[in-house]
Amino acid sequence: MRSADTSTSRRNFLKFLAGSPLLAFAAPSFAHETPSRLPDPMTWAPRDMGEPIKSPRDAINVFDFEPAAYKNVPPAHFGYMASGIDDEVTLRANREAFNRLVLRPRRLVDVTNVDPGIELFGVKWETPIIIAPTGGNRAFHADGELAVARAAKARRHLQILSTSASTSVDDVTKERGMPIWFQLYASPSWDVAKALVGRAEAAGCPVVALTVDRVAGRNQETFLRLRKIDARVCSDCHGTTIQDRARTRPNYDGIDLSALKRMESSNLTWDFVRRLRDATRMKLVIKGILTAEDAKLCVENGVDGLIVSNHGGRGEDSGGATIDFLPEVVQAVSGRIPVLVDSGFRRGTDLVKALAIGANAECIGRPYLWGLGAFGQAGVERVLELMRAELEVAMRQSGVRSVKELTPAFVRKV
Numbered sequence: 001m002r003s004a005d006t007s008t009s010r011r012n013f014l015k016f017l018a019g020s021p022l023l024a025f026a027a028p029s030f031a032h033e034t035p036s037r038l039p040d041p042m043t044w045a046p047r048d049m050g051e052p053i054k055s056p057r058d059a060i061n062v063f064d065f066e067p068a069a070y071k072n073v074p075p076a077h078f079g080y081m082a083s084g085i086d087d088e089v090t091l092r093a094n095r096e097a098f099n100r101l102v103l104r105p106r107r108l109v110d111v112t113n114v115d116p117g118i119e120l121f122g123v124k125w126e127t128p129i130i131i132a133p134t135g136g137n138r139a140f141h142a143d144g145e146l147a148v149a150r151a152a153k154a155r156r157h158l159q160i161l162s163t164s165a166s167t168s169v170d171d172v173t174k175e176r177g178m179p180i181w182f183q184l185y186a187s188p189s190w191d192v193a194k195a196l197v198g199r200a201e202a203a204g205c206p207v208v209a210l211t212v213d214r215v216a217g218r219n220q221e222t223f224l225r226l227r228k229i230d231a232r233v234c235s236d237c238h239g240t241t242i243q244d245r246a247r248t249r250p251n252y253d254g255i256d257l258s259a260l261k262r263m264e265s266s267n268l269t270w271d272f273v274r275r276l277r278d279a280t281r282m283k284l285v286i287k288g289i290l291t292a293e294d295a296k297l298c299v300e301n302g303v304d305g306l307i308v309s310n311h312g313g314r315g316e317d318s319g320g321a322t323i324d325f326l327p328e329v330v331q332a333v334s335g336r337i338p339v340l341v342d343s344g345f346r347r348g349t350d351l352v353k354a355l356a357i358g359a360n361a362e363c364i365g366r367p368y369l370w371g372l373g374a375f376g377q378a379g380v381e382r383v384l385e386l387m388r389a390e391l392e393v394a395m396r397q398s399g400v401r402s403v404k405e406l407t408p409a410f411v412r413k414v
Contacts, residue, residue, distance in 0.1 A: 056375045056382035061390075062346055062367040065383060069140065069373030076234065077139040079226030081369050084313035085218040090320060091313030094344025097321030101353045104410050106399030114395045115402045116388065118361055120338055121207065121283055121304070126156050127388050128355060128403060132342050132363035133183035133209070135164030136248070140373035147372060149175035151380035155388070160209060160363065163196060168250040169203045181207040183287065185214065186265040186272065187257075193272075195255045197280050206282060209307060210273070213288030213315040215266045220314070270301055277302050285340070288315070290325045292332035295339075305338040312343045312365055323354060327408075330358030348390025355403055356410040 052068035053059055070078050084091030118128045131152055138144030145167040152159040153176050160181040161172050173180055182200035186193040197208055227234070238245050242260050246252040277284050286298050287307040298306050308322050308329050322343040330339050341354050342363035351362050364387065371379030400406055 053374070056371070056378045059382055059386065062370065062383050062386055065367070065370035065374045065379055068375070068379075069370045071374075073140050073373040074230055074232065076223070076227040076230040076232070078373070079223035080220065081134075081140065081366065081373075082226075083220035083222040084317065085220055085315075086317040088222070088313060088317065090310055090315075090317050093319045093321040094310070094313055094323075095346065097323045098344065098347070098350050098353060100413055101323065102412050102414055103349065103352060103356070103394070103398050104412055105397055106410075109399040109401070111396040111399060111401055113401065114392050116391055116395065118403055120158070120361060123158075123206075125158055125361075127391065128351065128359075128361040129157060129384065129387055129391065130340065130361050130363040131157055131159040131368060132365040133160040133162035133165075133181075134365050134369055135162045136166045137369070137372060138166035140369055141376045143376055144372075145172050146175045147377040148368065148380055149180075150377045151368075151371075151384060153177050154377075154381055155384040157384060158361075163251055164249050165251060166248060168253070169200050169205065171250075173203050173205070179204045179206050181205060181209055181285075182282075183209045183211060185211055185263060186268060186276075187260060187263050188265055188267050189260060190272070190275070192255055192257065192260070193276070194279060196251060197276065197282070199251060201280055201282055207285055207304075208276075208280060208282045209285040209287045210276060211287045211311075212265075212268055213290075213309065213311050214264055215268070216264060218314060270297060273301050273303065285338075289329060290320065290322070292328040295329040295332040299333060299336050303337065305340065306333070307363065308339060308341040308359070309363075310343050323350075323357070326354060326357050326359060345387075348387065348392070348394035351387070351391045352394040352398055352406065353411050356398075356406040357408060 047064070049067055052071050053064050059065055116127050118125050131148060137148060141147055145161065145165050149159060149172045158181065159176055160183050161169055162183050163185040165172065169182055182205040184193065184196055200208055238248065242263055243257050246257050273286070283304040285305040285307060286303050288309050288311065289295055289298060289306045290308060290310060295306060306329070308326050310316070310320065310322050322341055326341050333339055338360040339358060340361045340363060341359045342365065345351060345354070345362050345364050346367060354362055367383050367387065368380045371383035375382070395401070398406070398410055400410070
């Protein structure tokens, strides 16, 4: 017999599933009469969504971590992480678009040994899987960004830290044991941006990734609905003003935010990009590029790299998947600067498809947050382990031994 707490938790989780596009699930249905046509394939081994995995080693794929994270993480915090905006069309598109791409595998190639290693700005990495910047990781686990940094160190991944991290860039760099990249939310104030960049540069960051797609407010419906079932009072931790919220984000420590009325940088222009370029010795990457026109302007304005991104479906809701925008950006850049991509990557085949199109590396966000919320550092490590294993399997299945062998000829749109 289940306890009352377990039953309540299960009911709340099923309510979440009913309202969320993230975990579409259909259990097999066997009617009293045999239907005229059975589904092909049959679903013989569906996941039990009411019984999350008990250990990171129990996970078969990264999706197995999400129910476990939902069980552990407060509803409002989970909702904030899981949300897209509005109807979440873009959020779903980021996943669905991969199904419109097929790999064209080559046969009779010796793929006993495969090397998924890459090089970015003169630094070699064992894998193209990068830990994307996500804010406030302590909302999902007490160790927050430090647990993520330890997992990145153990699994040897590049980590990008968010301006909105709940741990400072200095502490995360120390925990990682080597330089990390810093993602910049500029805010409407140049002085605030300059101070943040100075802090990252002093911490030893070699690259600053300027996010340019957070320009307005957003209606995060999944977050708002899950917040209703969270018994805690948000203002007790987050306060009621921008200045209150910044106190939980140590990268803002000592920076004067008194004049700010909002954090979104709706005033960013290419003049700001050039000014930032001249204000730091760090490499400058622009995060949030989706068009060939802006990709060309990145090159023309001295940007060192870019990240094709729609902010994980959290910036706008027109339904455009990043993998669909990637080809035109790659073509526009024409190899002059590195092109990274994020949003929607969950499988090894997703990674290979993007690499074949021309991406130099891919950033993952929600999967490692699922692992963090479920099991802390061990969960993040297992997520990274699973994604790398799937990547290497997908490379072998495609008939390539290194990332450099992947070309657009390996992928076709259907």
